[in-house]
Amino acid sequence: MIPDSSISVVPQFSEKTPVLKLGKTRTIRPIAAAALRGITFHENRLWAIDTINGYLLQVDPLNDNTTVLNSSRWRDFVGVTGLAIEGDTLWFTRDDSVFFCPLSGETDPKRFVSLAYPANGIAVWKSTIYVTCEKAGYILVFSRETGQEITRFYAPGIGVENLTVRDEELWVCDSAEQTVYCLDRATGDVLFSVLTPFENPTGLAFGSDSEGEDATLYVAYADREPYIRDNPNADLELQYRDRTFIHPLYYHFNSRDRYALSNGYLVEMSYVEELSPLDPIDLKNLEWRMALPAETQRQKVRKIEPIGLPFREEIQDGQRIAVFQFDELNANERYVFGWKALLEVWSIKYQFVPKDGENLPPLPENFRDRYLVDNDNLAMETETIRKAAKEAIGTETNILRQMYSIRNYVYDRLSYGIKPHIDPPDVALNRGIGSCGEYLGVLLALARLNNIACRTVGRYKCPPHPLKRNLPLEPDFNHVWMEFYLPGFGWLPMESNPDDTNEGGPYPTRFFMGLAWYHAEMGKGVPFERLLSQGLPLTKEQASIGELAINHVRFTILEELQPE
Structure with missing residues (x-):
């Protein structure tokens, strides 16, 4: 439990610290943080909790400048998983309890309530306290004045959840679902949900511009990533390191067509075959047919161009097909041929x-x-x-x-x-x-x-x-x-x-009923790749694509997109 000694959480920032401006969004990487679990914006400044180190951080969103606010009491915040600020009061969850204390740090934190299971995330809206609990499977709603449970909502996902409040909406991120849900704050009904561009979201908060208007929704992520360490005393080693950061979540809910888009990317994709037959072949009047990227609600094709050899384009069952024509193909010839496409790809979640x-x-x-x-x-x-x-x-x-x-x-x-x-x-x-x-x-x-x-x-x-x-x-x-x-x-x-x-x-x-941004959709309802010789499908006895060529697939992520 938290000792009876005081915990100082006095903000140690300059009054000249720049505030987050609408449109100045960027990936925020707090210095020295290992695993962010709760974030909030207070007076246009970002606060975050590092659950591993116990650091209560104040971060400049414009340059990642990081200050530890509880420099003498960090041990007491190890394991804290949720963070909220209402007025001049700091609220946080740790183990099975919810605590609060003044931002000034003049008095010790007090236990607000204890649960039967670990408390995960917390949000505060005036006199109402919202607490997520994975083990119970609910979002618990408490009265700030009495400490009594008012009601509870079903948790929208199956993982550890954190949350924040905006007006009449309750926003929840779920680590296992890779999803952010927008709930009706009064009923707990899911209004819509969106996929996050990264796995394991652990906290979320809305930033504000200088006039206090709601701006961008920011989501914190925490996981471990593999990397190759060059050990000077041994061979290369596979190691893991903590990775945590905060990234804006862009979204658009199309209520008419019942789907929501989130963070999109402009991607260049190329699909190329390198002709390299394993066995002798001699094929006459060969058509090598490749499906091209499809146009969908989450994928838009800006441009397609040939690679290596020209192709003609056909429409088959409404899908675009690239057709490469060879009058004769034998084992002594070598070609590189295919296509390159510039794609807008988005995450999509249908709301049925x-x-x-x-x-x-x-x-x-x-x-x-x-x-x-x-x-x-x-x-x-x-x-x-x-x-x-x-x-x-x-x-x-x-x-x-x-x-x-x-x-x-x-x-x-x-x-x-x-x-x-x-x-x-x-x-x-x-x-x-x-x-x-x-x-x-x-x-x-x-x-x-x-x-x-x-x-x-x-x-x-x-x-x-x-x-x-x-x-x-x-x-x-x-x-x-x-x-x-x-x-x-x-x-x-x-x-x-x-x-x-x-x-x-x-x-x-x-x-x-959802796909992440990194799915590339080719022609639907038609074969992806097919060979015709003299107008007839090539049989496996004649040759297969795998025996004729080596495919080369390449993606290049060019920029991040915001839905209009």
């Missing part, structure tokens, strides 16, 4: 709830022959998959709950593992280990057997390092995910395996 899955119109008639059948080696006729399809949904009839149940069923039975080839869904399910493609195959099979139209989408993910600008980044693997169809609205995305993070659950829902 279970009631939106009731009383839906029928599927479009042409969907049944395309998205409800086994057209991709899905083993839908096997006893294993048919039994799993029934078990996955039980008696559920709501399409959104069905899809959610199918996802959780697959996550309960598969663990992620890389394999050199993709096995059918029945084999993967019996084995209990699958790659992203095998997760996807099981999901597609179970959904289609339950009359949920769905399709494979993908194809690559940009390495998720948005602070590494103007550097070529190469993904280690390709990646696929899925879209399922909600009649009356359209296609909704769902990741194949990245949300399978906890053995046995609970599983986050960040990528259930």
Whole structure:
């Protein structure tokens, strides 16, 4: 517990310290901080708590100048996870309790309330205290005057949450969900949610301009990152170090179309094939067809240009295809050919709830022959998959709950593992280990057997390092995910395996009806790459793309974008 000696938290800044101005947003990196867990703005200055070092910090948002405000009492703040300021009172959470003390430090902190489980985050609005508690699964609401619990709201996510208040809104970040939620402060209902550009958000606060108007929402992040250490007394070593920073969260909620966009990036992506056949070949009148990036609500194509060789563009089922023409191709020739695209990519989260899955119109008639059948080696006729399809949904009839149940069923039975080839869904399910493609195959099979139209989408993910600008980044693997169809609205995305993070659950829902900014969407409903020789599809006996060429995929993050 906190000793009875005084704790000084007197602000040690100059009156000339610049304030955060609207539009002057930047990544803030407090000096000497190891893990920020709570942040707040007070009188146009940023306050933050470093839970590892116990530092109560005052940070200049314009230049990262950092002051430790509790220089003699830092031990008492080790383990503090939430921070709030209301008037001249500092509030914080540590262990299972909520404490408060004057900013002047003239008296000892007092315990406001103790919980049955650890208290995580805190926000204060006049006479109301909001406290998050992961173990309880609630946001607890207390009266400041009596210390009594007034009500409680369901926590919107499954991880450790922190929060802040703005007018009639309660804003919550969840470390496991990689998500910020906007809640109605009176009811706790989720108004909308957005994905954060980085993993493990640990605190959030709204900055203000010099006139006191609400400005940018800032989110703190804390994790450990791997790095290669050059040990002068040994070989290179893989080590881990603390990484913590504060970054603006840009967002736009489109209430009409039921989705929210957040931090976008201008990315240059190139996909190139290097012709290098493994065996002798002689192909006549060859068409090498590559899907081009798609136009979606979260991805905009600014420009596409050829690399190495020219191509003609065709439209197939509404999707753009680059067609490279070779009159003759043999093993003695070498080419580099492909495309380069300039893309705007955003994180997107669709805002549908279970009631939106009731009383839906029928599927479009042409969907049944395309998205409800086994057209991709899905083993839908096997006893294993048919039994799993029934078990996955039980008696559920709501399409959104069905899809959610199918996802959780697959996550309960598969663990992620890389394999050199993709096995059918029945084999993967019996084995209990699958790659992203095998997760996807099981999901597609179970959904289609339950009359949920769905399709494979993908194809690559940009390495998720948005602070590494103007550097070529190469993904280690390709990646696929899925879209399922909600009649009356359209296609909704769902990741194949990245949300399978906890053995046995609970599983986050960040990528259930959502995609992060680093997903690059290629042509949908069409093959990503296909070969035609003399007008006929090339068979595996003739040659496969993997035997003919080596692909080169490169991303370069150019700048961060703000949604209009």
